[in-house]
Amino acid sequence: MIEVEGISKSFGVVKAVDDVSFKVGKGEVVGFVGPNGAGKSTVMRILTCYLPPDAGEAKIAGLDVFDDSLEVRSKIGYLPENAPLYLDMEVDDFLDYVASIRGMKGQEKTEAIGRVIAQTGLADVLKKRIGELSKGYRQRVGLAQALIHDPEILILDEPTSGLDPIQIKNFRGMIRDLAKDKTIILSTHILSEVEAACESVIMINRGRIVARGNVESLKSKSARRNFHLMLARGPREKIESSLKTLDDVKGFTLLGEESGLLRYEVEARDGVALGEQLYRLAADGQFSLAELKRDEVDLEGVFAELVAGDEEFLAQRRKERELAEAEENEVGSDGDEDEEEETDED
Amino acid sequence: MIRVWAIFKREFMGYFNSLVAYFFLVLFFLAVNMIFIRLSFFQTRVANMKDYFEFFKMAMWLFLPAITMKMWAEEKKMGTLELLMTMPVKDGEAVLGKFMASLGFLALALVLSFLTIPVAIEMAGDPDWGPIIGGYLGLLLLGATLISIGLAISSMTENQFIAFILTSIITLVLMACYELSQLTPLPSWLSTFIMFIDAGEHYTNFSRGIIDSRDLIYYLSIIGLALFLNYRAVTSRRWK
Numbered sequence: 001m002i003e004v005e006g007i008s009k010s011f012g013v014v015k016a017v018d019d020v021s022f023k024v025g026k027g028e029v030v031g032f033v034g035p036n037g038a039g040k041s042t043v044m045r046i047l048t049c050y051l052p053p054d055a056g057e058a059k060i061a062g063l064d065v066f067d068d069s070l071e072v073r074s075k076i077g078y079l080p081e082n083a084p085l086y087l088d089m090e091v092d093d094f095l096d097y098v099a100s101i102r103g104m105k106g107q108e109k110t111e112a113i114g115r116v117i118a119q120t121g122l123a124d125v126l127k128k129r130i131g132e133l134s135k136g137y138r139q140r141v142g143l144a145q146a147l148i149h150d151p152e153i154l155i156l157d158e159p160t161s162g163l164d165p166i167q168i169k170n171f172r173g174m175i176r177d178l179a180k181d182k183t184i185i186l187s188t189h190i191l192s193e194v195e196a197a198c199e200s201v202i203m204i205n206r207g208r209i210v211a212r213g214n215v216e217s218l219k220s221k222s223a224r225r226n227f228h229l230m231l232a233r234g235p236r237e238k239i240e241s242s243l244k245t246l247d248d249v250k251g252f253t254l255l256g257e258e259s260g261l262l263r264y265e266v267e268a269r270d271g272v273a274l275g276e277q278l279y280r281l282a283a284d285g286q287f288s289l290a291e292l293k294r295d296e297v298d299l300e301g302v303f304a305e306l307v308a309g310d311e312e313f314l315a316q317r318r319k320e321r322e323l324a325e326a327e328e329n330e331v332g333s334d335g336d337e338d339e340e341e342e343t344d345e346d
Numbered sequence: 347m348i349r350v351w352a353i354f355k356r357e358f359m360g361y362f363n364s365l366v367a368y369f370f371l372v373l374f375f376l377a378v379n380m381i382f383i384r385l386s387f388f389q390t391r392v393a394n395m396k397d398y399f400e401f402f403k404m405a406m407w408l409f410l411p412a413i414t415m416k417m418w419a420e421e422k423k424m425g426t427l428e429l430l431m432t433m434p435v436k437d438g439e440a441v442l443g444k445f446m447a448s449l450g451f452l453a454l455a456l457v458l459s460f461l462t463i464p465v466a467i468e469m470a471g472d473p474d475w476g477p478i479i480g481g482y483l484g485l486l487l488l489g490a491t492l493i494s495i496g497l498a499i500s501s502m503t504e505n506q507f508i509a510f511i512l513t514s515i516i517t518l519v520l521m522a523c524y525e526l527s528q529l530t531p532l533p534s535w536l537s538t539f540i541m542f543i544d545a546g547e548h549y550t551n552f553s554r555g556i557i558d559s560r561d562l563i564y565y566l567s568i569i570g571l572a573l574f575l576n577y578r579a580v581t582s583r584r585w586k
Contacts, residue, residue, distance in 0.1 A: 089360070093359075098433070103434070
């Protein structure tokens, strides 16, 4: 459906996108992740025919984004970053305008507008000026305009940025519904969002793709995958000497002791699952096993490894996580109130 | 064409979404009509509109840059240009739609003006309709010229204020360069040339009720050139 072959784009001396290639199949939901300024938006602007690539080519449904620009644009629904909208227009006038530009008229137009209003839950705010709407509603209007021609492909640039956790949840729900019959690319710098909404991931950093695959396979690439956490009881020397007898154990560290239980981190050779062998040791009476699990890897861990040494990224992630936590605590107490305020505005 | 119409409609109605349009229309007519009636009509007691058109020209110079300044600059600043240009709209259609919307607004002002002053003059005296019709046609052409220049400049900046100032300066020079050049002695060929460039000079024939093809061609060429520059500015983001 979407084929990108070696595209690059520079702004002055800054190389925003550097030799990026990927393919997205029909019906796939792909998350485009990377820190701010990684080049996500630029790739999306190229796909939506807003900017031409300096080199390489991008094809949508077999059509070149530069040469068959108008046709490509009619196949894509696009929500640009920050949902730019005409703030002085009323919601229904705006949808009418977008439908007209998309070449619809009469009955067809009325139906299309009715459909997107239902899909995005805009019925309550149709007569409001877009400028008066909250960020969450604006984002919905942005999604509504992207859906008005029922496109095969949806490209959403940071669709949930600036929304509160409840709005994010609603928005993800909408995306999941749409994913049933559309090809979707959505970008985000929040990795947990990809896990929640996407089947596969393209990780991009400093204009280059650093990883591509489905969420599970990316996780399994992580080096953390080889680590096991074990909680065992027994004499320390005995546990450690028995661990050494296993060929598949690359190393281990004692993490601590809790009421007679010793917590170990055991590293396996690449790709080997140690579980069974460790259980057997315990069954042989070397020690008793209280707990054994493979270390959890999340996408953030994977990403941090892939862009290892990128201190800037890690610092930013820490800050964002703190912010998100703070927000979540807040919303936990008065989130419902917020929702109400939104609809009652005016 | 359906897309040009959609853009025209949005932009034209957009003028009335804010108070700016009403404010301008009211101010414009109060100023132009009051000045004309106070200073000219009752003093000279002549049933023609020559002075009125002079005031109207001045008012257009003041007011048209204000209705064109935001047409492109704001779209760029707010990011809505990305929205517009990722829909299946040709750049030329967007340029045309916006031009027609501004022109439509000017036409509305001209119609409202026509319904007041000329009709009043008709009732008060027996005006010569040739210069009046010619005068209005000339105003439309001169106004369209100012609008196309304003739009071209708006498409080259993100800042409405800069668009307004630049448009005002450039259109002032265009409308008054002949008068300005008279301040210093110049060789006659240069003087003739400047007279040809001056947009105000080409208006003179219209206000006498003469429609000369040279004046028509002059205005249409400037409009065409400005629209072309506008188009190029919009397309420039797609240059490789």
